[in-house]
Amino acid sequence: MKRAVLFLLIVFALAGCYDRVDLNEVEIVVAMGLDVAEDGRVKATVQVLNPSPANSIVSGGEPFAKIESVADSFTEAVRKANLYSPNRLYFAHNRLVIFSEDFVNTHGTHHVIDWIMRTDDAREDTFILITSGKASDILASKFPTGSIPAFEITQIVLTNYVNSLAVVTTAFDYAKDRASQIPMTVMGRVEQIKEEDGSLIVYKGAGLIHPHQFMDYLTETETKGYNWLTGRFGTGLIVATVKGGSEKFTYEIVRNRTSLTPKLVDGQLTFVFSAEVTGRITKLESSKSLNDPFSWPEYLHAIEEGIKREVRAAVDKAKEQGDFIGLGHLVMRRLPKFWRENEAQWEQIWPEAPFVFDIKVEINGVGKLIRFL
Amino acid sequence: MSVKEAKGPALEQRNLTADLDTNLKIIRELLAESNDVVIREFLIAQKTKAAILCVDGLLDKEVVQRNVLRPLIVDAAETSFVPRYRLKDYVCKNLLTAEDIKEEKDIREILNKILSGDTALLIDKEDAALIIASRGFATRSVTEPSSEAVVRGPRESFTESMRTNTSLIRRKINNPDLVFESFTLGSVTNTLVTIVYLKGIAKEDLVREVKQRIRQIEIDGIFDTGYIEQLIEEHPYSPFATTGYTEKPDVLAARILEGRVGILVDGSPNAITVPLLFIEKFQTADDYYTRPLFTSLIRIIRILSFTISVISPSLYIILVSFQHELLPTPLLVTFANAVEGTPFPAVVEVGVMMFILEIIREAGVRMPRPIGPAVGIVGSLVMGESAVSAGLIGQPLVIVIALTAITSYIVPTLYDESALLRILFYVFTSFFGIIGFVTATVLIVIHLASLQPFGVPFMSPFMPFEGEDIKDSFLRAPLWLMKRRPQVLGGKKRFGERPKSSIKGEDL
Numbered sequence: 001m002k003r004a005v006l007f008l009l010i011v012f013a014l015a016g017c018y019d020r021v022d023l024n025e026v027e028i029v030v031a032m033g034l035d036v037a038e039d040g041r042v043k044a045t046v047q048v049l050n051p052s053p054a055n056s057i058v059s060g061g062e063p064f065a066k067i068e069s070v071a072d073s074f075t076e077a078v079r080k081a082n083l084y085s086p087n088r089l090y091f092a093h094n095r096l097v098i099f100s101e102d103f104v105n106t107h108g109t110h111h112v113i114d115w116i117m118r119t120d121d122a123r124e125d126t127f128i129l130i131t132s133g134k135a136s137d138i139l140a141s142k143f144p145t146g147s148i149p150a151f152e153i154t155q156i157v158l159t160n161y162v163n164s165l166a167v168v169t170t171a172f173d174y175a176k177d178r179a180s181q182i183p184m185t186v187m188g189r190v191e192q193i194k195e196e197d198g199s200l201i202v203y204k205g206a207g208l209i210h211p212h213q214f215m216d217y218l219t220e221t222e223t224k225g226y227n228w229l230t231g232r233f234g235t236g237l238i239v240a241t242v243k244g245g246s247e248k249f250t251y252e253i254v255r256n257r258t259s260l261t262p263k264l265v266d267g268q269l270t271f272v273f274s275a276e277v278t279g280r281i282t283k284l285e286s287s288k289s290l291n292d293p294f295s296w297p298e299y300l301h302a303i304e305e306g307i308k309r310e311v312r313a314a315v316d317k318a319k320e321q322g323d324f325i326g327l328g329h330l331v332m333r334r335l336p337k338f339w340r341e342n343e344a345q346w347e348q349i350w351p352e353a354p355f356v357f358d359i360k361v362e363i364n365g366v367g368k369l370i371r372f373l
Numbered sequence: 374m375s376v377k378e379a380k381g382p383a384l385e386q387r388n389l390t391a392d393l394d395t396n397l398k399i400i401r402e403l404l405a406e407s408n409d410v411v412i413r414e415f416l417i418a419q420k421t422k423a424a425i426l427c428v429d430g431l432l433d434k435e436v437v438q439r440n441v442l443r444p445l446i447v448d449a450a451e452t453s454f455v456p457r458y459r460l461k462d463y464v465c466k467n468l469l470t471a472e473d474i475k476e477e478k479d480i481r482e483i484l485n486k487i488l489s490g491d492t493a494l495l496i497d498k499e500d501a502a503l504i505i506a507s508r509g510f511a512t513r514s515v516t517e518p519s520s521e522a523v524v525r526g527p528r529e530s531f532t533e534s535m536r537t538n539t540s541l542i543r544r545k546i547n548n549p550d551l552v553f554e555s556f557t558l559g560s561v562t563n564t565l566v567t568i569v570y571l572k573g574i575a576k577e578d579l580v581r582e583v584k585q586r587i588r589q590i591e592i593d594g595i596f597d598t599g600y601i602e603q604l605i606e607e608h609p610y611s612p613f614a615t616t617g618y619t620e621k622p623d624v625l626a627a628r629i630l631e632g633r634v635g636i637l638v639d640g641s642p643n644a645i646t647v648p649l650l651f652i653e654k655f656q657t658a659d660d661y662y663t664r665p666l667f668t669s670l671i672r673i674i675r676i677l678s679f680t681i682s683v684i685s686p687s688l689y690i691i692l693v694s695f696q697h698e699l700l701p702t703p704l705l706v707t708f709a710n711a712v713e714g715t716p717f718p719a720v721v722e723v724g725v726m727m728f729i730l731e732i733i734r735e736a737g738v739r740m741p742r743p744i745g746p747a748v749g750i751v752g753s754l755v756m757g758e759s760a761v762s763a764g765l766i767g768q769p770l771v772i773v774i775a776l777t778a779i780t781s782y783i784v785p786t787l788y789d790e791s792a793l794l795r796i797l798f799y800v801f802t803s804f805f806g807i808i809g810f811v812t813a814t815v816l817i818v819i820h821l822a823s824l825q826p827f828g829v830p831f832m833s834p835f836m837p838f839e840g841e842d843i844k845d846s847f848l849r850a851p852l853w854l855m856k857r858r859p860q861v862l863g864g865k866k867r868f869g870e871r872p873k874s875s876i877k878g879e880d881l
Contacts, residue, residue: 012800012804015804015805016804017720017803017804018804018805018806019695019806020694020695020718020720020803020806021694021695021697022693022694022712022718022719023693023694023697023705023708023709023712023719024709024712024713024714024715026697028697028705028709030702049706049709051706051709051710051712051713052710052713063706090697092697092698093697093698093702093705095702121698123698148706151702151703
């Protein structure tokens with residue numbers, strides 16, 4: 001008993017609030033922007049929370065603050081940011097890392113992701129984004145709600161599934177790409193659009209990032225195609241035409257299930273893209289209703305073509321820039337024997353492989369409507 | 374057991390003599406200083422000397438007047454025949470109209486009896502006294518329970534009088550198998566202690582063990598069941614009480630019916646029951662009087678509340694001082710705003726607030742009723758409002774502490790436990806963060822699993838698992854589904870099948 005008490009006493013006395021860091025002793029980082037400084041060095045812009053005591057009479061100003069530091073390397077810049085901050089920077093709540101195109105071209109992305117994966121407080125599910133402008137400008141943008149930019153941008157990223165017009169990529173996805181046969185990573189693209197009274201943030205399209213080089217941007221169609229191929233398509237719209245292009249209609253995708261399977265057909269590598277898409281027609285320019293079931297196949301076909309067009313756009317882009325879709329990785333996993341035999345000539349083989357489509361489109365609830373308003 | 378330490382030479386005499394004057398002399402010597410002892414000498418039928426002994430205030434004077442003095446003095450004088458010999462038997466059989474009369478020779482036993490309110494009749498030339506039951510003293514009447522409030526069900530509670538209490542139980546369980554067994558404990562106070570159980574339902578081992586432990590008690594005085602509880606429990610240093618208590622006869626009756634043994638102490642309005650299971654602390658009388666679905670919901674809320682009241686302050690410390698990444702970011706912003714500008718680290722804040730919480734509670738219990746509102750005002754306004762607006766503590770902490778307080782009152786039977794465990798968790802967490810928190814949890818679970826009051830696993834039906842008893846744990850099954858008594862208490866069958874309706878196609 002005596003020994004036990006003594007033991008506890010020693011343990012507690014020696015430990016002395018081990019690892020305790022109070023909430024007001026850390027600077028909570030919510031976003032980070034990476035740019036190239038004028039002298040070519042790394043410029044890290046860190047957005048931190050600026051908590052204002054709930055009971056203070058004087059308003060504490062904006063709820064966030066900016067810390068900028070310039071250094072030779074990224075890790076150094078992050079360390080040096082502490083010089084301008086009264087407290088230790090704390091990265092566990094960092095949701096965004098925004099790369100500028102310049103930064104990727106000058107300094108590369110590899111060491112940044114490496115740092116995120118290895119630092120104990122940074123999270124692997126941090127969103128990584130690319131911008132053609134300055135990352136610091138994006139972090140400084142004002143939002144009509146007056147909220148913290150990092151939170152607003154995070155929300156914009158999270159609601160991407162509504163349109164599937166951009167790509168959502170995390171640091172973990174990046175690391176996963178490096179561990180597999182995918183030569184480059186697709187990051188969501190965020191841009192600031194300057195207007196007379198302030199600016200707008202748009203999250204649309206994607207950027208192709210080779211670890212040390214910025215490659216190209218994807219258009220909306222190509223991005224959607226990429227999302228189809230990788231199974232990341234949430235909901236979205238397909239605008240298609242019928243009657244020889246005279247009538248335009250909009251199809252809203254509600255549910256979808258897709259798969260991309262490499263197959264060997266008589267020794268020839270073939271990719272089969274199959275999709276089951278359910279949705280409803282939301283806009284119809286024709287005055288006629290869809291009551292007539294015999295008119296349906298035309299619409300279904302148009303939707304199918306619309307999806308095919310998007311997928312083909314992405315594949316064409318890949319043929320131009322390199323296999324960012326991860327077809328090589330897919331083949332390695334599904335057809336390991338074929339991969340071992342042909343790994344060396346992969347770059348020549350895959351652009352020749354045909355894409356076969358198996359798309360089932362369903363229109364929901366048309367019969368319930370007599371006539372469009 | 375009785376008046377053990379004799380004073381003076383008179384007590385060398387153990388039994389009564391055949392001479393009334395000698396007897397009275399001995400008794401007077403023994404009770405010399407007490408002015409509440411009444412010795413009334415008189416003549417039976419104007420011939421034989423006799424005396425009654427009683428203690429003023431403990432007896433029903435009316436009973437003594439009507440059933441003892443009047444028959445012996447007035448009625449006997451009018452009777453033509455009063456025998457000279459074996460007068461005691463004649464008196465007992467023909468004259469006294471009291472209903473409970475016993476013979477007693479031992480002087481100490483006689484003293485014990487009159488000190489508990491009986492009347493002793495001593496007759497000249499007889500070496501035995503007649504003890505006439507005449508107890509009648511001021512007691513509190515049966516009132517509503519004060520600490521076990523109920524919405525539905527009986528509203529009577531035990532009083533300080535043993536007779537009243539046993540009668541309350543007897544009225545609930547109208548069965549010859551209901552056994553009351555009495556012990557006199559306390560070398561000075563000679564307090565009556567009664568155990569109550571149902572023969573054939575309570576395990577014999579258990580009854581034997583309870584009796585054994587009660588017999589072994591050697592103490593000068595017993596004033597409450599709390600004394601017995603502490604003297605018979607086997608885990609005195611555990612934060613968990615391993616005997617249950619209740620002030621409601623229906624609760625005691627229900628527990629006895631499950632196979633437990635109840636212990637009553639004269640002068641205590643609480644009964645204790647052994648053995649206690651942990652889950653019992655979450656059960657209330659209402660649970661069985663209301664329908665099962667709602668009861669199950671309330672049971673779960675009670676278990677959650679107990680958990681919250683134990684861990685919420687330490688959880689706050691973990692979130693604010695150690696593991697900031699556990700909070701969702703928007704919530705973190707709120708916390709950061711609240712904590713910004715407070716002068717103390719969270720550990721100190723929580724410690725002080727927990728201390729104040731206990732102070733306010735204790736003040737609320739002890740203070741005289743008229744100054745009650747003052748504590749409320751000081752507690753809520755000064756401690757809560759002002760501390761926050763002065764920037765001493767953060768607002769979330771006030772919410773956490775308020776939550777702790779409210780949840781700890783939901784299960785009053787576990788209040789002591791939750792206060793102690795809260796401190797344990799607080800100490801471990803403030804030193805080691807989440808590691809300390811987990812360590813404390815593990816320690817408590819190990820401790821709970823090791824408790825075995827009266828040889829019964831405390832955590833039953835969870836550890837060891839008893840499928841049948843789960844029906845009355847965090848859920849309460851319908852009464853007709855709980856077919857057996859708790860396994861650890863013997864598990865005897867209690868219900869048959871569910872009653873069937875005589876109307877065709879109707880389920881009852």
